Amino acid sequence: MFKLLKKALQVGEATVEYPFKPLEVAPGFRGKPIYNFQQCIACGACAIACPANAITMDYNLEKGIKSWKVFYGRCIFCGRCEEVCPTGAITLSPDFELAATAKEDLYCKADFRLTRCHLCGEYFVPAKELEYILAALEQAGQPGSASHITRQVMEVCPQCKRRQGIKTAVKSLPRAVGQQQGRG
């Protein structure tokens, strides 16, 4: 008993005054994922990787909108979204104080404009994703002259591609494009 008393006196106060004093976390702490709308291309990689289904992507084909949404109430702070994001649009912050009085405060949402299919006119791909891929191809060394052809091919939705086959898809494009494609 005496030993314990001695130990207790020696240790003194073991607790910290949180929340009246800030609580230090280790560097590399995995807290609230912070989302950067500017960087996001709405590719949906994070939604596919998210084990908890905290991140979801929904299409509204009537309005031509793809919406990204994270629900912090489901988030398990694993950081898979950060790992798979091709543009660094989502990163985990050291912020762990997520308590909210209303459930709505635990959501973060963003809407993206979709591009219409060149052939059928249906919405199908986020405009930003398309631009990103075209830019990436250019970076990878695709000659500038070919980029508008690629654009035309990529603006055909998967259904139309499937329906017609890639050949007919190419044929149905303006004449000049078809020829160039044939030569390439």
Add this chain to the structure above:
Amino acid sequence: MSFSSQMKRGKKYPDALKDKFGTAVILEETYQTPEQLTITVDRNNLPDVVTELYYGHNGWLSNMIGNDERSINGCYALYYILSMEGNQNPQDNMWVTVKTLIPENDPQFPSVTPRVPAAVWYEREVRDMFGLEPEGIPDARRLVLPDDWPDNLYPLRKDAMDYRYRPESVEEKYDFIEVEGEGIVEVPLGPLHITSDEPGHFRLFVDGEYIVDADYRLFYIHRGMEKTAENRMDYDQVNFLAERVCGICGYTHSVAYSAAVESANGIEVPLRAQYIRTILLEVERLHSHFLNLGLAAHLVGFDSGFMHFFRVREKAMKMAEILTGGRKTYGMNLVGGVRRDILKEERDQILRLITELRKELDELLDILINTPNFLMRTRGVGKLERDVARDFSPVGPNMRGSGYARDNRADHPFAAYDRVPWEVVSKDGCDVLSRELVRAGELYQAFNIIERCLQEMPPGPILVEGFSYKPYTYALGATEAPRGENVHWVMTGDNQKLYRWRARAATYNNWPSLRYMFRGNAISDAPLIVASLDPCYSCTERVTVVDVRKKNVKTVSYNELENYCRERKYSPLKL
């Protein structure tokens, strides 16, 4: 598979079976890894073969899996996994899986339980989940499914239901064991209390103050994880679900799961990743054992000791935070390795914390052991006799407190456990005290393991990628969690999802023998006995007491019982 036939172990087991039952007994022999052998037998030979391996060749039942393989071979399948141990040369230890096929039109098999009691929960579960009837099982009550679950709806059959299906609930009834006899009282403990983290219902049969027998009903919070994983998640995502099997030793589950997938697909994990896994597994053991020692102090009424154990435990939590970015060792695994490396600065911090922890633990144990109340309350209490232990295959410190030096890390070395020196801790007292001392000893071993791993970790990659999953291959993965071995079994599918995942947590193997540990003990020791199992705790928040002499039933809240355990005054039975 990429291993050569010389590497294959354990020819002696199938040979011994052929000697005893004739060569026709084994229909097929396949190796999943050099130390994992599956033998297929006819279902009528199942009890013979399992019993022979279990009692005749020092086997222990580690898992049993039911599987709906009708789309593959038209049958259901059962896999009894036996851990073959105790060989002179630990290199000869291995896993033998006894597989049997059950035709779709005749879903029954002879029960193994009458001969190997350890199989009881597994066979009850397979009956609930697949509708495969174990003929002759002594305890044919439901285990996993709620009592109001519709008959003839077997959740894990592939064609049974969508994983989101929730049947209407009706009033529950469950036939608890009835103990007749003069002066026996029944004490119900559980099942639900909104403030408690885990529900379970315990029924203690007492004669005066002493427990005559016990029965319990668990699985009130069965989450259907296996079904969810099969339906919704890809291979990597399941790591994060596996971690949530347990709130304390989650990381061991994700390692066991990854190991199973890696073994099934012949994926070689880089050595550095193996070391990191080992370190994190031991960090988890640290905080878990500190917690349990603290709880033991709490339950014998030594609350200041409890506070100090928790104060020191905080350093182990800090280690997890430094190494993984969260207070729990979560989110670190993927199939093929780990996601985060350990940097030099982090390593130095951990080594410093280990030195501090070692000193603190010395002092605290000295104080705890020299508290007369602690020894008095724990010595000779909650005995797990060696023969009961042999029959039920319990695991972890529970087992090692009864003189069996069974430890997965030594018996079937995984991760980097065969690369650093350490010792299995075991004690012979069979009581609560022995189990707590085993935990204390394991803390010191964990300090050593972490230190050695940090110092000797080789450089190199921490994750392999670019492998492919082979459809319909299966294997098991095992780890030694703070509570005992966790054994996961997976079969891959053809759609980038698991065909079957079976996660068996340590406590699953410890529950069936608890009944015997209760017997003969004072009711005030019941919470202490349950805590000494370290069953992802708190499965016991209310008790039903049945007085066999007075024939009355009384429900006692867990708080009352816990207070009684600590104070040993004001018996709730007398109020």
